[in-house]
Amino acid sequence: MKELGLINQLPIIRFTDNGAYLGLSDGSEVLLPKNYLKGEEKEGDLIEAFIYTDSEDRLVAVTDRPKAILDEFAVLEAKEITSFGVFMDWGLLKDLFVPNSEMAKPMVQGQKYLVRVCLDYRTNRLIGVSKYREFIYPAPKDYLPGNSCEGLIFDKTDLGYKVLLENRYEGLIYANEVFQPIQIGEIRTLWVKKRRDDGKIDLQLLPIGREKYEEGAEMILKLVQEKGFIPLHDKSDPEKIKEMLGMSKKHFKQCIGQLYKAQEIIIHENGISLNQD
Structure with a gap:
């Protein structure tokens, strides 16, 4: 079912006491609970909805937008730690689950981590993956010194702040070049200092020269x-x-x-x- 994990424009097929059923591309239907309806909708109207599974693994549609959709990264806060994984706050009623097997390092409740939304093909569920390096590629050579770019600040190390560029490249702002507050999870305009031989990008907070x-x-x-x-x-x-x-x-x-x-x-x-x- 191609709509899972994505934001879709779906038609209202019918109404029930529980909400409205939206039509999917494979001919099936998914429930949009009535608390997401304004009360003025009618059959045939297109609804912009995100499709995922509820706590009982049933398909459900919501008009809320998660912090990341399928195959996207976001910096998410660890909400609940369990023996089999961590539940992350991604902006929806049901939290995003990161299994222990997909965790780059042990997580701490209340801390923020870079997580990618993926589809577990064994269970057909959306899961979070914090092993981000599996999805990182060498940056193209058009990342030239002086160019500006948008970056997601996702981690702090002794060396500096790690940055995600275009959802697929990795950059770094060196700690000794940071002279203003930086928050994990914020998106900033940055400037390319150098493209390294390994395809990673050295960045800085202010324009060059x-x-x-x-x-x-x-x-x-x-x-x-x-x-x-x-x-x-x-x-x-x-x-x-x-x-x-x-x-x-x-x-x-x-x-x-x-x-x-x-x-x-x-x-x-x-x-x-x-x-x-």
């Missing part, structure tokens, strides 16, 4: 315009700069140097003010 400093300078200028004065200067403690601006001291000094040369700011011994001339 001069564009980076222009963007940072714009942020500092906006802050000075709003506050009139900020207590940071070229001899400030790096941690104070990172806390207030989310950037390294080197980055900060180059940004204020640009603003000073452009006569946008005045650099004092105790901070920076706007140049009113």
Whole structure:
């Protein structure tokens, strides 16, 4: 049944006290429970619904959208740990089950993990798989330095933050280049630093080269315009700069140097003010 695990446009075939039955491509029907109906639907209407199995392994349709559909990845929170696997919160009434055999490492309740939604062909059930490397490919060579891309932050290691690109490539933001908060599970615009020989991508949070400093300078200028004065200067403690601006001291000094040369700011011994001339 090709609709399982996907979001589909399905016609209403008939109504019952329990809800509406939607027609499937193989001629069978699936129930959309009445709590998902607005009360204004009629036979023949197309309903956008996600198809999966309920707690009794019966096919069911819902209008809720899961955090990932079949063959997609998402960062999900471990909700319940059992002796045979872990139930993950994927945004639906029934949690997504990750069997022990499909787990990359033991999970901890409340922690977030990268999980792919897969079909278990033995049981015809949707399951989660955290052994993500089986689905990762070398990135194409058009991932060139300076290019921007969207990335899903999915793990933190001593080396840095792991990133999923286009649902199939892996990237890394090095820990010593992170000067702003990053949350596991967030999607960010990132910039390619280098494509490595193994096909993985080194990434960074800000554009490469001069564009980076222009963007940072714009942020500092906006802050000075709003506050009139900020207590940071070229001899400030790096941690104070990172806390207030989310950037390294080197980055900060180059940004204020640009603003000073452009006569946008005045650099004092105790901070920076706007140049009113």
